[in-house]
Every structure is written in C-alpha cells, then in structure tokens.
Amino acid sequence: MTSASPRPGLRVVAFALAEMRLGIPLGAVECVLPMAAIAPLPQAPAIALGVINLHGTILPVLDIRQRFSLPFRQPDVNDQLLVACSARRTVVLPVDEVLGVREIPDDAVTPPGTVLPGIGYLAGIAATGDGLLYIHDLDRFLALDEERQLQQALHAMEAE
Amino acid sequence: MSVRVLVIDDDPKGRELVKAVLEQESFLVRTAEGGVSGLTQADADPPEVVVLDVQMPGMDGYEVCRVLRHGQKTRCVPIVMLTACNDASLNRKAFAAGAQMCVTKPFRREALVTAITVALRMTPEQ
Numbered sequence: 001m002t003s004a005s006p007r008p009g010l011r012v013v014a015f016a017l018a019e020m021r022l023g024i025p026l027g028a029v030e031c032v033l034p035m036a037a038i039a040p041l042p043q044a045p046a047i048a049l050g051v052i053n054l055h056g057t058i059l060p061v062l063d064i065r066q067r068f069s070l071p072f073r074q075p076d077v078n079d080q081l082l083v084a085c086s087a088r089r090t091v092v093l094p095v096d097e098v099l100g101v102r103e104i105p106d107d108a109v110t111p112p113g114t115v116l117p118g119i120g121y122l123a124g125i126a127a128t129g130d131g132l133l134y135i136h137d138l139d140r141f142l143a144l145d146e147e148r149q150l151q152q153a154l155h156a157m158e159a160e
Numbered sequence: 161m162s163v164r165v166l167v168i169d170d171d172p173k174g175r176e177l178v179k180a181v182l183e184q185e186s187f188l189v190r191t192a193e194g195g196v197s198g199l200t201q202a203d204a205d206p207p208e209v210v211v212l213d214v215q216m217p218g219m220d221g222y223e224v225c226r227v228l229r230h231g232q233k234t235r236c237v238p239i240v241m242l243t244a245c246n247d248a249s250l251n252r253k254a255f256a257a258g259a260q261m262c263v264t265k266p267f268r269r270e271a272l273v274t275a276i277t278v279a280l281r282m283t284p285e286q
Contacts, residue, residue, distance in 0.1 A: 036251040037241060037262040040274035049278055050261065053246045074236060074283055075260060160268075 010106060010126075014099040014133060015082060018070045022095075022134045023102060023126075028084045032098045035079040044153040045146040051157070052081070052092055058157065059083065060150055061092040062141060067121055086138040088147060102128060109135065162188040163280065168198030168224060169213035169242070174265075178211055178242075181269050187276070195219030199227055206233045209276050213242045214254070222257040229258030238279035242267070 012023030038050035109124040123137040192198035214221035241259040
C-alpha cells in the first residue's frame with residue numbers, strides 16, 4: 001500500500017506583528033535587517049514612514065501596523081526590517097520579529113473570512129501547528145493613489 | 161496647540177537655523193547648547209519631541225539619546241537625530257541609541273518637518 005504523495009507546499013517567511021502572525025511568500029522576501037532610524041520622505045502617503053538607504057538604493061518603509069489597524073507603539077530594539085518585493089517595487093516593512101520559514105501545504109490555506117482587520121490585504125489564512133498564520137498579499141498593500149503618491153515622493157527625493 | 165520641541169546642538173548657527181525653520185512651521189521651540197544642558201531641560205520640562213545633533217563635543221548625540229531613553233520623564237519622547245549622511249549603519253546606530261528618525265544635514269525644511277511628524281506618529285499617546 002502506498003500513501004498519497006504530499007501536496008506541494010507554500011513556503012512563507014513568518015513574522016510577528018503584535019498578536020498576529022503573518023507570512024509573506026519566501027520568493028518575495030529579499031532580506032531581513034536590524035531595525036534602523038528612518039529618513040523622512042516628504043509628500044509621501046501616510047502609510048509610508050520614510051525611507052532607508054540600502055547599499056545606495058532608497059527604499060520606502062511602509063507602516064504595516066497601520067495597514068492592519070494595530071495600535072502605534074514605540075519601535076523596539078528587537079524589531080526587524082523585512083525587505084520584500086511586490087509586483088511594483090521593493091518595500092521595507094518594520095515587524096516585531098521574523099520567526100523563520102514555514103512550509104504550508106496548499107490545501108491548508110483557506111480564503112480569509114470577512115471580519116478581520118486588514119482583510120483586504122490577505123491572500124489567505126493557514127492553520128499551522130503553532131496557530132493561525134495570515135498570509136499577506138504584498139501586491140495589495142498600497143492602494144493605487146498611495147502608489148502614485150509614493151512614486152512621486154520618491155522621484156522628488158531622487159531629483160534633489 | 162503648538163508642538164513643543166527641544167533642539168540640542170552645540171553649533172549656534174545650526175541651532176538657530178533649526179529653531180527658525182520650526183518656528184515658521186508653528187512649533188514651540190526651546191534650545192540647548194549641549195548634551196548636559198539639553199538633558200537638564202528635558203528632565204525639568206519634557207518636550208513632545210527632541211531634535212538632536214549627532215556630532216557634539218563631550219557628550220555626543222548618541223549618548224544624549226541613550227540617557228533620554230532611560231530617563232523616567234523622557235523615555236517616551238520621540239527623537240529626531242541630525243546626521244552628516246544617510247547611511248544604513250549610522251541609522252542603525254541612531255536607532256539603537258533610541259532615535260526613531262534621522263535627517264541628513266544640510267536638510268530641507270520639509271524633510272525636518274516630515275521627520276518630526278512621523279516620529280510623533282510612531283509614539284503612543286501617554
């Protein structure tokens with residue numbers, strides 16, 4: 001008797017944000033950095049905290065706590081910066097802690113419900129051994145007008 | 161109501177420039193000519209935000225930042241640090257000392273005001 005072959009899984013980088021555990025597909029994650037002070041980006045949409053300079057490249061730092069309606073808190077020395085690529089650009093997300101890579105069977109991912117804060121920014125929810133993992137859809141992080149405003153602010157900064 | 165800012169910078173020209181820029185933007189500005197004076201003022205009457213030059217003789221900006229972060233009255237006051245360049249390692253050092261935002265000198269008015277606005281936003285209400 002042979003057992004069914006395992007379903008291919010989705011590999012995600014899991015991270016903690018307040019009480020939530022979220023994940024971004026591994027392929028979208030470029031690197032993880034220690035938290036740093038952020039440089040201002042004038043005329044940016046409110047969702048952008050500013051920018052960091054990563055090896056000469058200016059990258060926007062986006063406020064993922066605000067996107068998921070989580071309360072503000074003072075950044076902590078243990079916080080980390082998750083650098084990830086959306087379809088349009090590379091962005092930096094300040095997170096409480098990067099938990100590591102998790103492999104989730106495809107059939108363990110269910111569509112998000114309808115009552116969760118930030119529901120529009122999720123690709124799915126997975127039940128894992130250590131609780132629920134919300135899979136973040138990075139391509140939907142910025143609304144079109146935010147994307148446009150961010151682009152203009154970054155262009156203005158580069159033109160200086 | 162105007163936001164109360166404490167500017168700590170040993171250089172009188174730099175100090176007065178930051179003060180003038182922020183007063184034009186309706187901030188209520190006090191200044192201190194060095195780390196010790198700044199810490200004394202901050203402890204006596206905590207501001208809503210500190211703008212701090214990193215390069216100062218004696219007690220430098222990082223050290224002032226660390227003391228502010230450990231002060232009972234000042235540990236939640238957001239700090240904007242003025243640095244010589246926008247460099248990742250310097251920004252990490254500034255953050256480790258307790259600053260949320262870094263502004264590179266020479267700065268544009270808009271950049272300094274944006275940094276203060278975001279630093280205030282990142283701080284929970286007391």
